[in-house]
Amino acid sequence: MVYTTPWNRKIEFGRTMVMGIINVTPDSFFADSRKQSVLEAVETAKKMIEEGADIIDVGGMSTRPGSDPVDEEEELNRVIPVIRAIRSITDVPISVDTYRWRVALKALEAGADVVNDISGYQFEPDIVRVVSENNVPYVLMHIKGTPKTMQENPHYEDVVKEIKEYFTEKIEYLKEKGVNQIVLDPGIGFGKRYEDNLEILRRIDEFKELKLPILIGASRKSFIGITLGNVPPEERLEGTLAVTAYCTMKGVDIIRVHDVLPNKRVIRMMEAILWQRL
Numbered sequence: 472m473v474y475t476t477p478w479n480r481k482i483e484f485g486r487t488m489v490m491g492i493i494n495v496t497p498d499s500f501f502a503d504s505r506k507q508s509v510l511e512a513v514e515t516a517k518k519m520i521e522e523g524a525d526i527i528d529v530g531g532m533s534t535r536p537g538s539d540p541v542d543e544e545e546e547l548n549r550v551i552p553v554i555r556a557i558r559s560i561t562d563v564p565i566s567v568d569t570y571r572w573r574v575a576l577k578a579l580e581a582g583a584d585v586v587n588d589i590s591g592y593q594f595e596p597d598i599v600r601v602v603s604e605n606n607v608p609y610v611l612m613h614i615k616g617t618p619k620t621m622q623e624n625p626h627y628e629d630v631v632k633e634i635k636e637y638f639t640e641k642i643e644y645l646k647e648k649g650v651n652q653i654v655l656d657p658g659i660g661f662g663k664r665y666e667d668n669l670e671i672l673r674r675i676d677e678f679k680e681l682k683l684p685i686l687i688g689a690s691r692k693s694f695i696g697i698t699l700g701n702v703p704p705e706e707r708l709e710g711t712l713a714v715t716a717y718c719t720m721k722g723v724d725i726i727r728v729h730d731v732l733p734n735k736r737v738i739r740m741m742e743a744i745l746w747q748r749l
Contacts, residue, residue: 472684474608474652476584480564482526482608484684486748487719487738490526490566490727491519492690495549499533503705503729512553513560520563522732526585526725527561529553529578530568534589534618534661546574551581558582566610572597579605585654589614589661591641599648608652609645610686613637615662622662630667631674634658638681654725656686660693668694672714675721688727689714690734712737720745 472484482488493512506512516527531549532541541549546569554565558581566585567578572595575586579601587610592599594617602609613634615625627633634657645653655678657671668689678685689695695710696702708730715726715734719741728734742748 474654474684476564476607477605478582478584480562480584482564482585484724486742487715487723488525488725489523489731489735489738490528490686490725491516491522491524491731492727492729493519493527493529493553494533495529495531495553496533499530506553509552509556513556516557517560519731520561523735524563524731526564526566527557528566528568528587528727529557529583530587531574532569540618543571543573546571547577550574551577554578554583555581570594570598572601576601576605579607584608585610587656588612589618589658591637592645599645599650603649606649606652608654609650610654610656611638611641611645612656612661613658618661625662625664625667627664627667630663630670631677634671635677635681638678642681642683654684654686655681656688656727659687659689663694665694665697668692672717675718675723679722684724686725686727687714687718687723689718690726690728690730708733716741 474482493506493515495506495512506515529550531546564584566587567583568587569575570588570590575598585608586602588598589612591611638655659668690711691704691707695707699710715737718726719738
């Protein structure tokens with residue numbers, strides 16, 4: 472399967488890809504991911520590409536649990552110069568991490584290829600129109616609540632079943648609106664309990680029944696910290712790598728991570744063991 476943007480940049484599925492995270496924010500939960508200038512963000516992108524990143528994901532607003540949104544103008548001022556600058560140095564696909572349709576539109580105009588929307592178009596439904604009119608891939612994520620409220624007592628009877636029902640309904644709507652290049656993100660940590668996150672990973676195969684690419688964003692998240700003895704984000708790399716190894720074994724299509732090189736090496740080693748693929 473290949474997803475293509477109007478600029479003829481391609482995302483080819485068939486092996487586990489790495490999406491490198493660049494947060495143009497002062498308050499993302501992992502301090503080392505925060506980039507405060509265009510130059511710093513571009514240098515980070517260069518390093519990630521050298522290390523093997525398949526996609527660069529640029530976001531200008533923290534969506535960690537309990538966070539408040541920044542205003543739209545501030546988000547635009549953060550992400551658009553960075554996307555434009557990264558595009559000037561590479562043809563690697565760029566994803567914009569936003570749920571605002573105007574930010575998505577301006578990002579695509581600046582050279583982005585993918586819209587990565589944590590809200591599943593719930594917060595600003597016009598983002599669907601932007602994606603459809605520009606014929607770009609769309610990451611459809613599951614979230615319960617908003618970043619501000621999502622961890623206030625979330626509850627599921629069957630977390631995988633409920634997420635699949637959510638996806639099924641939204642996929643149908645997206646396709647009616649002309650959006651056909653869809654990637655599914657179950658939303659690890661977005662309105663999920665500790666046990667929900669583990670259950671999603673344990674039953675990841677069930678999402679393949681929807682016959683669309685799957686993205687997992689677990690990098691350095693709190694459920695890893697809890698598992699490893701309540702360690703902070705700075706001490707969660709090994710747990711992240713374990714998730715990456717597992718996801719590679721399960722055929723997950725995209726892993727969204729802060730640390731490109733170690734995750735890329737884990738994927739390469741797993742592919743060699745599983746399929747003798749170099």
